[in-house]
Amino acid sequence: MTRSVRGSSRSLVTGVVGIAIAIAGCGGEGAPADGAQPEGAPSAEASGQPGPTSPSEAFEAFEASLRSGGPPTRIAFDVTAEGAVAADLTGTLLLGDDGRARLEANGDFAGQALDMTLISDGERMFWTGSEGGADTPPALRDALGVGFTRMGVLHNLARLSGAAPPDHADGGVAEWVVVTPTDAAQVDIPEATDATSVFRDITVAGQPSGSYALEFDGPRPVVRRQVVEFPQGIMRVTERYRVVEFGADLPAGAFDTTPLDTSR
Numbered sequence: 001m002t003r004s005v006r007g008s009s010r011s012l013v014t015g016v017v018g019i020a021i022a023i024a025g026c027g028g029e030g031a032p033a034d035g036a037q038p039e040g041a042p043s044a045e046a047s048g049q050p051g052p053t054s055p056s057e058a059f060e061a062f063e064a065s066l067r068s069g070g071p072p073t074r075i076a077f078d079v080t081a082e083g084a085v086a087a088d089l090t091g092t093l094l095l096g097d098d099g100r101a102r103l104e105a106n107g108d109f110a111g112q113a114l115d116m117t118l119i120s121d122g123e124r125m126f127w128t129g130s131e132g133g134a135d136t137p138p139a140l141r142d143a144l145g146v147g148f149t150r151m152g153v154l155h156n157l158a159r160l161s162g163a164a165p166p167d168h169a170d171g172g173v174a175e176w177v178v179v180t181p182t183d184a185a186q187v188d189i190p191e192a193t194d195a196t197s198v199f200r201d202i203t204v205a206g207q208p209s210g211s212y213a214l215e216f217d218g219p220r221p222v223v224r225r226q227v228v229e230f231p232q233g234i235m236r237v238t239e240r241y242r243v244v245e246f247g248a249d250l251p252a253g254a255f256d257t258t259p260l261d262t263s264r
């Protein structure tokens with residue numbers, strides 16, 4: 001039986017979220033090898049658009065695409081974490097227009113088997129463990145998009161595991177979590193290289209919260225690696241992105257909240 005994290009496990013998750021889960025990572029069945037181009041990722045040449053000339057340019061363009069006003073986007077991911085918090089999750093993030101979004105994942109997190117979903121149809125938002133849902137917050141896409149680029153998808157998945165909605169969906173996420181360039185030598189991620197990755201330090205609510213390397217293949221991210229220090233020890237997270245599709249033709253029923261709306 002799957003369920004949300006409770007008790008001491010949830011307290012640990014809350015600590016991770018509150019300080020800043022500078023979590024990142026991926027792995028799992030079907031994940032591409034390092035450097036492999038994700039599915040659904042046409043080349044810049046094929047789209048007729050000039051590609052980014054550096055990983056930093058790719059990062060800025062990627063975040064802009066995920067934020068409010070960006071194109072319909074589909075990302076399939078696999079997440080693994082080890083150390084202070086263990087995780088092995090597979091899921092999908094769909095970002096539509098007008099507040100429509102869907103985030104779902106299943107697997108293991110902090111010793112619990114989980115199957116969790118968040119769906120917004122642009123007017124109402126429901127998520128696993130919510131009671132009656134809530135009105136779709138005004139900055140939901142920014143919360144999911146900026147959370148994804150700056151903290152990794154595991155951050156909002158950790159919140160979902162505790163029946164909480166995405167962080168700062170009412171606004172202000174870009175001011176709450178800030179990332180700044182750092183030198184690769186300062187980050188304990190030997191697998192990443194300057195040629196294909198951006199290296200960032202994370203500050204959440206004014207508190208240094210970790211560092212990560214996000215590797216790109218052209219305009220699209222391939223793998224994110226992050227090391228986070230907690231009182232309980234070090235957590236290493238890897239997120240791999242099997243599909244990254246901008247301008248995605250999302251299914252008509254993707255944002256149907258009926259499965260989670262218990263009032264219907």
